[in-house]
Amino acid sequence: MQTTSYGGWPNCVRLTNGLIELIATTDVGPRIIRFGFVDGENEFVEFANDMGKTGGDTWRSFGGHRLWHAPEIMPRTYAPDNNPITAEDLPTGGVKLLQPAEETTGIRKEIEIRLDPTFAHAEITHRLTNAGPWAVELAPWAISVMAPGGVGILPLPPWQAHGESFLPATQLVLWSYTDLTDARIVAGQRHLLLRQDVNQAAPQKIGLAAPAGWIGYARDGRLFVKRVVYQAGAHYPDLGCSIECFTNAEMLEIETLGPLVTLQPGATVTHVEQWSLFAGVATPRSDTDVVRDVLPLV
Numbered sequence: 001m002q003t004t005s006y007g008g009w010p011n012c013v014r015l016t017n018g019l020i021e022l023i024a025t026t027d028v029g030p031r032i033i034r035f036g037f038v039d040g041e042n043e044f045v046e047f048a049n050d051m052g053k054t055g056g057d058t059w060r061s062f063g064g065h066r067l068w069h070a071p072e073i074m075p076r077t078y079a080p081d082n083n084p085i086t087a088e089d090l091p092t093g094g095v096k097l098l099q100p101a102e103e104t105t106g107i108r109k110e111i112e113i114r115l116d117p118t119f120a121h122a123e124i125t126h127r128l129t130n131a132g133p134w135a136v137e138l139a140p141w142a143i144s145v146m147a148p149g150g151v152g153i154l155p156l157p158p159w160q161a162h163g164e165s166f167l168p169a170t171q172l173v174l175w176s177y178t179d180l181t182d183a184r185i186v187a188g189q190r191h192l193l194l195r196q197d198v199n200q201a202a203p204q205k206i207g208l209a210a211p212a213g214w215i216g217y218a219r220d221g222r223l224f225v226k227r228v229v230y231q232a233g234a235h236y237p238d239l240g241c242s243i244e245c246f247t248n249a250e251m252l253e254i255e256t257l258g259p260l261v262t263l264q265p266g267a268t269v270t271h272v273e274q275w276s277l278f279a280g281v282a283t284p285r286s287d288t289d290v291v292r293d294v295l296p297l298v
Contacts, residue, residue: 008052106132150219188287
Protein backbone atom coordinates (compact mmCIF):
# COMPACT_ATOMS: atom_id res chain seq x y z
CA MET A 1 0.00 0.00 0.00
CA GLN A 2 1.27 3.48 -0.82
CA THR A 3 0.08 7.08 -0.99
CA THR A 4 -0.08 8.49 -4.49
CA SER A 5 -1.72 11.19 -6.58
CA TYR A 6 -4.32 10.23 -9.13
CA GLY A 7 -6.72 12.08 -11.40
CA GLY A 8 -5.92 15.47 -9.86
CA TRP A 9 -6.33 14.30 -6.24
CA PRO A 10 -2.99 14.45 -4.39
CA ASN A 11 -3.89 12.14 -1.50
CA CYS A 12 -4.95 8.76 -2.85
CA VAL A 13 -4.22 5.28 -1.53
CA ARG A 14 -2.96 2.58 -3.90
CA LEU A 15 -3.12 -1.11 -3.06
CA THR A 16 -1.65 -3.84 -5.23
CA ASN A 17 -0.73 -7.52 -5.05
CA GLY A 18 1.28 -7.36 -8.25
CA LEU A 19 -1.63 -8.57 -10.38
CA ILE A 20 -4.33 -6.00 -9.76
CA GLU A 21 -4.40 -2.55 -8.24
CA LEU A 22 -7.03 -0.39 -6.56
CA ILE A 23 -6.77 3.35 -6.03
CA ALA A 24 -9.04 5.05 -3.51
CA THR A 25 -9.43 8.77 -3.00
CA THR A 26 -9.13 10.41 0.42
CA ASP A 27 -9.63 14.03 -0.73
CA VAL A 28 -13.25 12.96 -1.39
CA GLY A 29 -15.14 9.77 -0.81
CA PRO A 30 -15.25 7.06 0.21
CA ARG A 31 -14.59 6.18 -3.41
CA ILE A 32 -12.52 3.53 -5.21
CA ILE A 33 -11.68 5.40 -8.38
CA ARG A 34 -9.56 2.75 -10.10
CA PHE A 35 -9.61 -1.06 -10.30
CA GLY A 36 -7.78 -3.08 -12.90
CA PHE A 37 -4.78 -5.15 -13.79
CA VAL A 38 -1.43 -3.53 -13.04
CA ASP A 39 -0.48 -1.38 -16.05
CA GLY A 40 -3.88 -2.16 -17.57
CA GLU A 41 -7.00 -0.13 -18.22
CA ASN A 42 -9.27 1.12 -15.47
CA GLU A 43 -12.35 -1.11 -15.41
CA PHE A 44 -14.25 1.82 -13.89
CA VAL A 45 -15.27 4.95 -15.74
CA GLU A 46 -13.69 8.29 -14.80
CA PHE A 47 -15.74 11.41 -15.48
CA ALA A 48 -13.27 14.04 -16.66
CA ASN A 49 -15.38 16.99 -15.51
CA ASP A 50 -15.37 15.69 -11.92
CA MET A 51 -11.82 14.40 -11.59
CA GLY A 52 -9.72 16.23 -9.02
CA LYS A 53 -12.58 18.37 -7.73
CA THR A 54 -13.35 18.76 -4.04
CA GLY A 55 -15.84 20.66 -1.88
CA GLY A 56 -19.20 22.15 -2.70
CA ASP A 57 -22.77 21.10 -2.04
CA THR A 58 -23.48 19.52 -5.43
CA TRP A 59 -23.28 15.73 -5.71
CA ARG A 60 -20.68 14.60 -8.25
CA SER A 61 -20.57 11.17 -9.83
CA PHE A 62 -16.75 11.09 -10.20
CA GLY A 63 -16.97 7.51 -11.52
CA GLY A 64 -15.38 4.52 -9.80
CA HIS A 65 -17.09 2.55 -7.05
CA ARG A 66 -19.23 4.10 -4.33
CA LEU A 67 -21.48 3.20 -1.40
CA TRP A 68 -25.05 4.48 -1.23
CA HIS A 69 -28.07 3.63 0.88
CA ALA A 70 -31.31 2.50 -0.77
CA PRO A 71 -34.05 3.22 -1.63
CA GLU A 72 -33.13 6.03 -4.02
CA ILE A 73 -34.75 9.20 -2.72
CA MET A 74 -33.98 12.79 -3.62
CA PRO A 75 -32.24 14.49 -1.87
CA ARG A 76 -31.25 11.86 0.74
CA THR A 77 -29.47 9.49 -1.63
CA TYR A 78 -27.51 12.29 -3.30
CA ALA A 79 -25.74 13.60 -0.21
CA PRO A 80 -22.42 14.81 -1.67
CA ASP A 81 -19.18 13.03 -0.81
CA ASN A 82 -16.95 15.94 -1.83
CA ASN A 83 -14.96 16.33 1.40
CA PRO A 84 -11.87 14.61 2.83
CA ILE A 85 -12.07 11.24 4.51
CA THR A 86 -9.57 9.24 6.56
CA ALA A 87 -7.73 6.07 5.55
CA GLU A 88 -6.61 3.59 8.22
CA ASP A 89 -4.26 0.64 7.78
CA LEU A 90 -5.89 -2.64 8.80
CA PRO A 91 -3.86 -4.94 11.10
CA THR A 92 -4.57 -7.89 8.80
CA GLY A 93 -3.63 -5.95 5.67
CA GLY A 94 -5.65 -3.58 3.54
CA VAL A 95 -7.19 -0.22 4.27
CA LYS A 96 -10.36 1.22 5.78
CA LEU A 97 -11.88 4.39 4.29
CA LEU A 98 -13.99 6.35 6.78
CA GLN A 99 -16.32 9.21 5.96
CA PRO A 100 -17.70 11.59 8.59
CA ALA A 101 -21.44 11.24 9.06
CA GLU A 102 -23.43 12.88 6.28
CA GLU A 103 -24.80 16.17 7.57
CA THR A 104 -28.18 15.71 5.87
CA THR A 105 -28.77 12.04 6.77
CA GLY A 106 -26.71 11.22 9.86
CA ILE A 107 -25.36 8.12 8.08
CA ARG A 108 -21.63 7.37 8.20
CA LYS A 109 -20.09 5.32 5.36
CA GLU A 110 -17.07 3.01 5.52
CA ILE A 111 -15.36 0.88 2.88
CA GLU A 112 -12.71 -1.72 3.73
CA ILE A 113 -10.45 -3.07 0.99
CA ARG A 114 -8.45 -6.30 1.22
CA LEU A 115 -6.52 -7.90 -1.63
CA ASP A 116 -5.88 -11.60 -2.05
CA PRO A 117 -2.09 -12.11 -2.00
CA THR A 118 -1.96 -14.38 -5.05
CA PHE A 119 -5.10 -13.92 -7.17
CA ALA A 120 -6.84 -11.09 -9.01
CA HIS A 121 -9.36 -10.87 -6.21
CA ALA A 122 -10.42 -8.28 -3.64
CA GLU A 123 -12.84 -8.29 -0.71
CA ILE A 124 -14.76 -5.04 -0.34
CA THR A 125 -16.64 -4.57 2.93
CA HIS A 126 -19.19 -1.75 3.08
CA ARG A 127 -20.66 -0.41 6.32
CA LEU A 128 -23.41 2.09 7.07
CA THR A 129 -23.65 3.41 10.62
CA ASN A 130 -26.53 5.47 11.95
CA ALA A 131 -24.91 8.42 13.75
CA GLY A 132 -28.24 10.25 13.98
CA PRO A 133 -30.79 10.48 16.81
CA TRP A 134 -33.55 8.28 15.31
CA ALA A 135 -33.95 4.99 13.49
CA VAL A 136 -33.65 4.94 9.69
CA GLU A 137 -34.90 2.29 7.25
CA LEU A 138 -32.30 1.67 4.55
CA ALA A 139 -30.31 -0.95 2.68
CA PRO A 140 -26.61 -0.90 1.75
CA TRP A 141 -26.16 -0.34 -1.99
CA ALA A 142 -22.76 -0.92 -3.63
CA ILE A 143 -22.44 0.65 -7.09
CA SER A 144 -19.58 0.04 -9.53
CA VAL A 145 -19.63 2.48 -12.45
CA MET A 146 -18.03 0.65 -15.36
CA ALA A 147 -16.18 2.06 -18.36
CA PRO A 148 -18.21 2.17 -21.58
CA GLY A 149 -18.30 -0.44 -24.29
CA GLY A 150 -19.10 -3.61 -22.35
CA VAL A 151 -22.00 -5.82 -21.35
CA GLY A 152 -23.62 -6.27 -17.93
CA ILE A 153 -24.50 -9.87 -17.04
CA LEU A 154 -27.35 -10.72 -14.64
CA PRO A 155 -28.04 -14.36 -13.64
CA LEU A 156 -31.60 -15.68 -13.69
CA PRO A 157 -32.77 -18.54 -11.45
CA PRO A 158 -32.09 -22.08 -12.69
CA TRP A 159 -34.46 -22.95 -15.52
CA GLN A 160 -37.01 -25.69 -14.90
CA ALA A 161 -39.60 -27.09 -17.27
CA HIS A 162 -43.31 -26.61 -16.65
CA GLY A 163 -44.38 -29.46 -14.42
CA GLU A 164 -41.06 -29.61 -12.58
CA SER A 165 -41.97 -26.51 -10.59
CA PHE A 166 -45.22 -24.57 -10.31
CA LEU A 167 -44.06 -21.69 -8.09
CA PRO A 168 -42.55 -18.37 -9.21
CA ALA A 169 -38.77 -18.25 -9.10
CA THR A 170 -37.85 -14.55 -8.83
CA GLN A 171 -38.93 -10.94 -9.37
CA LEU A 172 -37.87 -9.06 -12.49
CA VAL A 173 -38.15 -5.35 -11.64
CA LEU A 174 -38.72 -2.55 -14.15
CA TRP A 175 -38.46 1.21 -13.74
CA SER A 176 -40.80 3.73 -15.32
CA TYR A 177 -38.19 4.38 -18.04
CA THR A 178 -37.35 0.70 -18.67
CA ASP A 179 -37.98 -0.18 -22.31
CA LEU A 180 -38.14 -3.92 -22.99
CA THR A 181 -37.99 -3.26 -26.74
CA ASP A 182 -34.52 -1.71 -26.31
CA ALA A 183 -31.94 -3.64 -28.34
CA ARG A 184 -29.43 -3.19 -25.50
CA ILE A 185 -31.38 -5.82 -23.52
CA VAL A 186 -30.76 -9.44 -24.48
CA ALA A 187 -32.96 -11.96 -22.67
CA GLY A 188 -31.75 -15.55 -22.41
CA GLN A 189 -33.03 -18.64 -20.68
CA ARG A 190 -30.52 -18.37 -17.85
CA HIS A 191 -29.21 -14.78 -18.00
CA LEU A 192 -30.08 -11.22 -18.90
CA LEU A 193 -27.56 -9.05 -20.73
CA LEU A 194 -27.57 -5.25 -20.78
CA ARG A 195 -25.21 -3.76 -23.35
CA GLN A 196 -23.63 -0.34 -22.91
CA ASP A 197 -23.89 1.74 -26.10
CA VAL A 198 -22.23 5.16 -26.35
CA ASN A 199 -24.71 6.05 -29.11
CA GLN A 200 -27.78 5.38 -26.95
CA ALA A 201 -28.44 8.30 -24.58
CA ALA A 202 -31.71 7.01 -23.10
CA PRO A 203 -31.26 5.61 -19.56
CA GLN A 204 -32.12 1.95 -19.11
CA LYS A 205 -32.39 -0.12 -15.93
CA ILE A 206 -33.38 -3.60 -14.85
CA GLY A 207 -33.16 -5.38 -11.51
CA LEU A 208 -34.04 -8.71 -9.96
CA ALA A 209 -33.70 -10.97 -6.98
CA ALA A 210 -30.66 -13.11 -7.77
CA PRO A 211 -30.15 -16.14 -5.50
CA ALA A 212 -27.06 -16.98 -7.59
CA GLY A 213 -25.42 -14.04 -5.79
CA TRP A 214 -23.36 -12.44 -8.53
CA ILE A 215 -23.36 -9.82 -11.29
CA GLY A 216 -20.73 -9.23 -13.95
CA TYR A 217 -19.39 -6.92 -16.64
CA ALA A 218 -17.41 -8.00 -19.69
CA ARG A 219 -15.39 -5.57 -21.78
CA ASP A 220 -12.44 -5.77 -24.18
CA GLY A 221 -11.49 -9.34 -23.28
CA ARG A 222 -11.83 -8.92 -19.50
CA LEU A 223 -14.53 -10.01 -17.07
CA PHE A 224 -15.27 -8.28 -13.75
CA VAL A 225 -17.46 -10.25 -11.33
CA LYS A 226 -18.96 -9.13 -8.02
CA ARG A 227 -20.23 -11.87 -5.70
CA VAL A 228 -22.46 -11.37 -2.65
CA VAL A 229 -24.39 -13.60 -0.28
CA TYR A 230 -28.11 -13.64 -1.14
CA GLN A 231 -30.32 -13.85 1.95
CA ALA A 232 -33.37 -15.92 1.06
CA GLY A 233 -36.54 -14.65 2.70
CA ALA A 234 -35.09 -11.21 3.49
CA HIS A 235 -36.89 -8.01 2.47
CA TYR A 236 -34.83 -6.35 -0.27
CA PRO A 237 -35.45 -2.80 -1.55
CA ASP A 238 -36.81 -1.83 -4.96
CA LEU A 239 -39.52 -4.52 -5.00
CA GLY A 240 -37.07 -7.22 -3.97
CA CYS A 241 -33.89 -6.44 -5.94
CA SER A 242 -30.56 -7.86 -4.81
CA ILE A 243 -28.82 -6.83 -8.06
CA GLU A 244 -29.48 -3.99 -10.50
CA CYS A 245 -27.96 -2.77 -13.75
CA PHE A 246 -28.23 0.77 -15.13
CA THR A 247 -26.79 2.26 -18.30
CA ASN A 248 -26.74 5.40 -20.43
CA ALA A 249 -24.43 6.74 -23.13
CA GLU A 250 -21.56 7.32 -20.67
CA MET A 251 -21.29 4.17 -18.57
CA LEU A 252 -22.93 1.08 -17.11
CA GLU A 253 -23.46 0.42 -13.41
CA ILE A 254 -23.47 -3.03 -11.83
CA GLU A 255 -25.05 -2.79 -8.41
CA THR A 256 -25.62 -5.11 -5.45
CA LEU A 257 -27.97 -4.43 -2.55
CA GLY A 258 -28.40 -5.81 0.93
CA PRO A 259 -31.74 -6.36 2.65
CA LEU A 260 -33.66 -3.45 4.13
CA VAL A 261 -33.06 -2.91 7.84
CA THR A 262 -34.34 -0.49 10.45
CA LEU A 263 -31.02 0.93 11.58
CA GLN A 264 -31.19 2.12 15.17
CA PRO A 265 -29.02 5.02 16.43
CA GLY A 266 -25.45 3.77 16.83
CA ALA A 267 -26.10 0.56 14.88
CA THR A 268 -24.19 -0.61 11.80
CA VAL A 269 -25.15 -2.73 8.78
CA THR A 270 -22.51 -4.52 6.70
CA HIS A 271 -22.49 -5.56 3.04
CA VAL A 272 -19.59 -7.56 1.57
CA GLU A 273 -18.67 -7.93 -2.10
CA GLN A 274 -16.06 -10.30 -3.51
CA TRP A 275 -14.43 -8.87 -6.65
CA SER A 276 -12.67 -10.99 -9.26
CA LEU A 277 -11.05 -9.92 -12.53
CA PHE A 278 -10.33 -12.32 -15.39
CA ALA A 279 -8.44 -11.86 -18.66
CA GLY A 280 -9.00 -13.57 -21.98
CA VAL A 281 -12.81 -13.66 -21.76
CA ALA A 282 -14.82 -12.79 -24.86
CA THR A 283 -17.67 -10.33 -24.39
CA PRO A 284 -20.85 -12.44 -24.40
CA ARG A 285 -23.59 -11.73 -26.92
CA SER A 286 -25.98 -14.50 -25.88
CA ASP A 287 -26.97 -16.82 -23.09
CA THR A 288 -24.92 -19.56 -24.73
CA ASP A 289 -21.80 -17.38 -24.55
CA VAL A 290 -22.33 -16.75 -20.83
CA VAL A 291 -22.78 -20.45 -20.06
CA ARG A 292 -19.65 -21.36 -22.01
CA ASP A 293 -17.27 -18.52 -21.11
CA VAL A 294 -18.49 -16.85 -17.90
CA LEU A 295 -20.10 -19.45 -15.65
CA PRO A 296 -16.97 -21.64 -15.31
CA LEU A 297 -15.13 -18.60 -13.92
CA VAL A 298 -17.95 -17.49 -11.61
